[in-house]
Amino acid sequence: MSSHQSKAPFPQRVDKALEDSFLREAVRKTQNKLRTGKATAETEMENWEDWRLRAEEIRRHTVENLDYYLDQFTIHVEQAGGQVHFADTSGDVLDVITGVIREKEAKSIIKSKSMVSEEVDLNRVVEEMGLEAVESDLGEYIVQLAEEAPSHIIIPAIHKSRKQVAELFSREAGEELPEETAALTRFARERMRQKFLEADIGVTGCNFGVAESGSVVLVSNEGNARLTTTLPKTHIVVMGMERIAPRWTDLDVLLTMLTRSATGQKITSYVTAITGPRREYDADGPEELHVIVVDNGRSDILGGEYQDVLHCIRCGACINVCPVYRQIGGHAYGGVYPGPIGAVLTPLLEGFDEWEELPYASSLCGACTDACPVRIPLHEYLLDLRADEVEEKRTPWAERLAFKGFGLATENPALFSAGAKGGRLAAGPFTDEEGMVKKGLGPLAEWMETRDFPAPARHSFREWWKKEGREGGD
Template structure:
């Protein structure tokens, strides 16, 4: 299992994405449009801060009683005729789903959008058995045919424009129509309609599970999910273990916050509630239902100082306001979880070795804190990652040397005095038009877009000494 979406180094990814004009224009437009719509919905709902407090309380209550609610949920799913599997790791989850596919002799699987299946690398595992896996969310489908990865939690193809999409459809599927969204969507709809009818298994995520009834709540803006979960004979829902609520009453609050925060809408196009397999006498729905509950490091997070991140309802509001995401897009993060939420959760799930750079893809402006519907202090958690990496001695060698040198000079007044005096004189001689003769490391990155101040050769101490008598 790997959360990584790129093998490029962090700086290479960032440099590539900063120069991707199509992506940047698309992200700016989306952030501005979604942001404006979100604010309308917030104002219309009223008492927004109280709603945020309530959503936070609900999610905290669930996390504090997670074992009890998971037990209640599993008992009710089984009572309704379904099957429950608790997967401690990504491998356990994918192996269980693969076993079901083999038992059903599945040749074709249709999927609705699911971040947790991306997290565990499900598609690649199933394709090893020569099973055709078809993403049926329009954005995910477009990325799948082009071999691309999602760059947003809610709007996976946010980084593409219609010209690129039309080109992909033409090259991969022989599309000859216009590049209007309506024509391209109709083409895809006709293309995958037969797949729904032929699929042996349908796989979905789970926005929220309801412990009281054993139901799963699925929130979408397309009709694909209902086809994927009712036409195939087997439905497998995959959920992160924290994604549940005690009753429908709490889910009502959470989906109210989710829709407004994610896309600036009162509700998404479809709110689907599924409770077990088809019962006797019913005409639609799967004959077999499986709920796969994935831990994959969440228990460790729950026991850590980062447990507040498990309140996340995957709305993407933090991405829609983040200035760093605005510049580098989702692919700049190199993780299936980008943006501020990715900067917190990717190192927790994938380790600092893979994602040590992500907490630094942030200016700590706290814009993410102000929009999170469940009040996750994302900026503070990002800073906490930085503190932990320093404590674990994971800093770059040049940074270590720089800090050692600064600490030494700072603790020896004579050295500090000589240093600032010499530095002022050297800066006066060496800096020309705001640029240093040698630009390496942090200095080089800084001067790509900014000029250094021009020194007059006088240190602050000398300046103050001359004027101190006045």
């Protein structure tokens, strides 16, 4: 988990988000815009479900044969002159990167957006070495200056206002900058150009690695990825082990689904394919290419009931339709990956000890599963993770006792009938003139603060049937 993420308990993170009116409005507007773009793209393609099925098939085949395609990818990267490093843990990733830094005697690093580098907390480690690591993606740069983590997979600074950005940039510039967008982007361009020219090492993520050629494919809208991979003498790619496409024809399908699902675009501004370091006849490019294939808990998911979560192509479509994310934003989730995909993936990668609340951060509406371009059954996984927590007895003892009692009561008609009558009597003092329960006791009190609940009927169906139903009464 990034060191910039909040260590506060989940309820406190949620309360903080709910109190931030700008955050909630910004998230609402952005979600609406991205959802509309995706819906338009789906309509234009006409056979969207066929594309989803094809994308799911590609991802399933790839993950089921991951060892074969990783081997093929490695061979072709090395044939093109690159070096491949396999990292089992976040510590192994950092060992490789710090080793390259020391070998090259690097003083500065420029980065393009990489969620996996957030997983291993790369920026903090580099800074502790006395080096500068600068995020070149504009949104990432903003949250870096704010000492925060990204709050969305594709729009990291969704929660920041223009005024807040101006304050951050003014602090960095050492002078007050106007809040106008043109002035702020001009400052960012000038600052980034200097950092690109000074950087000894460029670090990027990897949207897809193409096994048949050993190519690394990056998708961006700002062009910063191309500068990050071109100007520094050394390029380090940090790639999740599952981010493989077997062939270029498969990549075509996955890119088609990625861009349309993320923003509704037919294609992003820049799709960059890198095959090895600079060759003799190349005008530019790095002298060395290091590709770090990261496990960090992914192999534990392989072969298990949650394997399909590794199909994720990081489009953010599930986040853009989630009603929970709509209210609390990304930081409330606490981990690197927010939204439904984070609520599933984070506990699987890091365990329940710190993340047992996340599977419950869902309304189980199923919108995330419907939106996913590779058909990951996210809402079913959330239910399964809840069941896992119950089996491990991670839920409160009072909750377990209550459900055990409920189970016993529903299995016994006499107890069920007695419980129904008791419920009617217990609800009486809390029921208003309109027949709605307005207040609750114990664990129901907080739940009832935002909900109205109809009071139990004066007579149950069983009682009515026994008295009148069999005789055809009203």
